[in-house]
Amino acid sequence: MQLHFHDSARRQKVPFQPIDPNHVRLYVCGPTVYDLAHLGNARPNVVFDVLARLLRREFPRVTYVRNITDVDDKINARSRESGEPISAITARTTADFHADMAALNCLPPDVEPRATASIPEMITLIERLIANGHAYAAEGHVLFSVASYPDYGKLSGRSPDELLAGARVDVAPYKRDPGDFVLWKPSDDTTPGWDSPWGRGRPGWHIECSAMSWKHLGEDFDIHGGGHDLIFPHHENEVAQSCCAFPGSHFAHLWMHNGMLLVNGEKMSKSLGNFLTLRDILSRGPWAGEAFRLLLLKTHYRAALDYTAERLDEARAELDDHYALLARDLPEPEEGDETVADMVAWALEPLADDLNTPLVIARLRDLRALENVMQVGGSMTTVLSRSGRDWKPKPGQAGAALRLAANVIGLLPSDPMAWRQGGAGDDAEIEAAIQARLAARAARDWAEADRIRAELASKGILLEDGKGTTTWRRA
Ligand SMILES: [Zn+2]
Numbered sequence: 001m002q003l004h005f006h007d008s009a010r011r012q013k014v015p016f017q018p019i020d021p022n023h024v025r026l027y028v029c030g031p032t033v034y035d036l037a038h039l040g041n042a043r044p045n046v047v048f049d050v051l052a053r054l055l056r057r058e059f060p061r062v063t064y065v066r067n068i069t070d071v072d073d074k075i076n077a078r079s080r081e082s083g084e085p086i087s088a089i090t091a092r093t094t095a096d097f098h099a100d101m102a103a104l105n106c107l108p109p110d111v112e113p114r115a116t117a118s119i120p121e122m123i124t125l126i127e128r129l130i131a132n133g134h135a136y137a138a139e140g141h142v143l144f145s146v147a148s149y150p151d152y153g154k155l156s157g158r159s160p161d162e163l164l165a166g167a168r169v170d171v172a173p174y175k176r177d178p179g180d181f182v183l184w185k186p187s188d189d190t191t192p193g194w195d196s197p198w199g200r201g202r203p204g205w206h207i208e209c210s211a212m213s214w215k216h217l218g219e220d221f222d223i224h225g226g227g228h229d230l231i232f233p234h235h236e237n238e239v240a241q242s243c244c245a246f247p248g249s250h251f252a253h254l255w256m257h258n259g260m261l262l263v264n265g266e267k268m269s270k271s272l273g274n275f276l277t278l279r280d281i282l283s284r285g286p287w288a289g290e291a292f293r294l295l296l297l298k299t300h301y302r303a304a305l306d307y308t309a310e311r312l313d314e315a316r317a318e319l320d321d322h323y324a325l326l327a328r329d330l331p332e333p334e335e336g337d338e339t340v341a342d343m344v345a346w347a348l349e350p351l352a353d354d355l356n357t358p359l360v361i362a363r364l365r366d367l368r369a370l371e372n373v374m375q376v377g378g379s380m381t382t383v384l385s386r387s388g389r390d391w392k393p394k395p396g397q398a399g400a401a402l403r404l405a406a407n408v409i410g411l412l413p414s415d416p417m418a419w420r421q422g423g424a425g426d427d428a429e430i431e432a433a434i435q436a437r438l439a440a441r442a443a444r445d446w447a448e449a450d451r452i453r454a455e456l457a458s459k460g461i462l463l464e465d466g467k468g469t470t471t472w473r474r475a
Pocket of ligand 1: 028029030209234
């Protein structure tokens, strides 16, 4: 099916034409690992997880890259405040992030590069920018010269005057232009640093994403995603760096940005007291990860989304209804059943229209209604007229289609009976998994330890590591 997406750069919905239809390439800005993910962080990850799942259905090969920013002044500041080593902060926060994403049923990206593993590529890019006349070194810093790139401001739609007004009042003396931004900065002995042609230092945030997307996807790739708040300056600067380092390239061919997340109608902030981490939501119960995912997808990704506890309860009730139907002993349709396939195609069709997940979710409810008619009687006229199809469903078909279509957007993955019993396996099983994880940690097999932690988190079991012991609780 022909996909259409809204492109932030062209400011309109456009047909999606991959550069190479045999290999679609997607880059999404990942977390800066210094603290637990908050509700706003969850939204892009769920939105672009749905996009990656859709692309994988439509194209033979997809490479989805989402980075980990593990060098950043916020991390350095956190380490100074708490005394915890930087490596411990980033390792713990990365593991927490993975567990949270698993609890939201987000599939891991194909590549998850860490910024600290891509420093040579960043230095190469900066050297190219200097050689091409787009960057200059001054007092141990390297700065990108915005005046050298006439298209600067195009992605965000800001005029030169607006850009100037946006530049900070307190401009560093080594900047030629107030809007010039940092590519590299010097590190003292207490700050992480790498040797470079400009002395020991560390990268600015923007160059990290230009380097990691180039390393893993090439100079040109299909889609760049992220939160709306990243368009300026982060994405504007990524475009400038990459297009100037590789003259003639276009960097991302399509830009997708999700809207903001509000809590109780207001922007989330610690001072307003409405700041919620994902863990706050997941601790509501084993159902909460999937219910929050459904809540997110019930609003179109480009619209602002308002989180309230009532909406979470509504999403849970909707999942309860779906699972209650699936928990019945429905007859299993045959493999390749054409009616089921057509029902699934109908339910998922709105994804092709700029990821219209709210309409997909409405159609899932219609499929449930159809199956309910099969089970308990009633009229299916309304649903059939809405679908424009002349299905003559047999028991089990709409129920099977409901599950198959929901799975494509990462919903209804749980065992219906387990869902109804409140999720998760029995205590002995959990203890066995914890012992296996401790063994993996003892063997320094961090990947396996993280995998077990994430698997438990996906079942609503949260681990807390103490001195030599691990305790668990139901989320
Ligand atoms: Zn980025």
